Amino acid sequence: MNASSALGAVTPSPLARRNPTVKLAILFIVSLALLFVFDPVTPGLLYLLGLAAVLGFARIPLRTLALAHLPFVGFALGILVVNALSRPGEVLVDLPPIRVTVAGLLVGSALALRTMAIGILSIGFIGTTDPVSLMTSLHQHARLSARVTFAVLAGYRMLQQLPREWQVIRQAQSVRAPLRSDGATRFGIREFGRAAFTLLVVSLRRGERMSQSLESRGLGLGARTVWRPVPLGPADWLLLAGTLGVLALVIVGVSRLGLGLGPGMLL
Incomplete structure (x- = not known):
């Protein structure tokens, strides 16, 4: 932890x-x-x-x-x-x-x-x-560029969604996974590797879509306004x-x- x-x-x-x-x-x-x-x-x-x-x-x-x-x-x-x-x-x-x-x-x-x-x-x-x-605040007071701050915020949002994505992937795998003798879902090293690889692919695809979205909105091309300024x-x-x-x-x-x-x- x-x-x-x-x-x-x-x-x-x-x-x-x-x-x-x-x-x-x-x-x-x-x-x-x-x-x-x-x-x-x-x-x-x-x-x-x-x-x-x-x-x-x-x-x-x-x-x-x-x-x-x-x-x-x-x-x-x-x-x-x-x-x-x-x-x-x-x-x-x-x-x-x-x-x-x-x-x-x-x-x-x-x-x-x-x-x-x-x-x-x-x-x-x-x-x-x-x-x-x-x-x-770093964008306002430390003069950090909008390209950096908004990109970091987008990455942070993606990190917040990783636990939920992992849970969805595991639930989808457990539907098709064979059961053990006690009726529990099997989750060994092979299943963990498949889930981790799937999560990596999903994250890469989402990151690509997010970068394209930020670029289409002209991120870093000009001055940006702040919705909720930090005093x-x-x-x-x-x-x-x-x-x-x-x-x-x-x-x-x-x-x-x-x-x-x-x-x-x-x-």
Whole structure:
């Protein structure tokens, strides 16, 4: 299960009313800043602050939030284990064949917490952002071309229809499929491959028809109007400034305490 499938529909919340382009910019800037941080304290603090913000302003149910965490937790644990067991340095635990080093544990925990910090921000972004509003906002405020935004929206609509198409294909196959001894429909590797190939062909044909439809309507040849404009107001700028201020405060504060580590830890 991935984060997007766990989150589902966007629920009304204070964070959901903020401009999608601003939220995407915040996610990008924080992720970029964390690329140059290799201490566990900074990403750990940012994760806790991000978790508090998502719980307080995104109104995502706790169960949904926990399920959306699963991919990031699994990836973070993998990073931690690989670095702890593979990096050279002062040995902390030596139980052959397990050998954990101090540097590996430090770098691994930093990268794992970085994954969690970016993960909680991604969960908050996905859980409070409507895809249509995102593409409309990128077209309005980020000056993304109409050819790109409308094509992405068309592709998104196709992705939404894939589960229903799969169900229809499976129902059609089950009518002709032989039954097992217990009366259930047989669905093995061969049947799965046929259904997947059929879904691929149907999607390609639908994509071709959609591209022809967009081209016949002159997509990208001139200026396009927006049916439902996405507002960009002072509250959005305040969110951006406040988040960047907190980010700078955490990084500078950790550095002043002597806990900050840079890319030199990888050497």
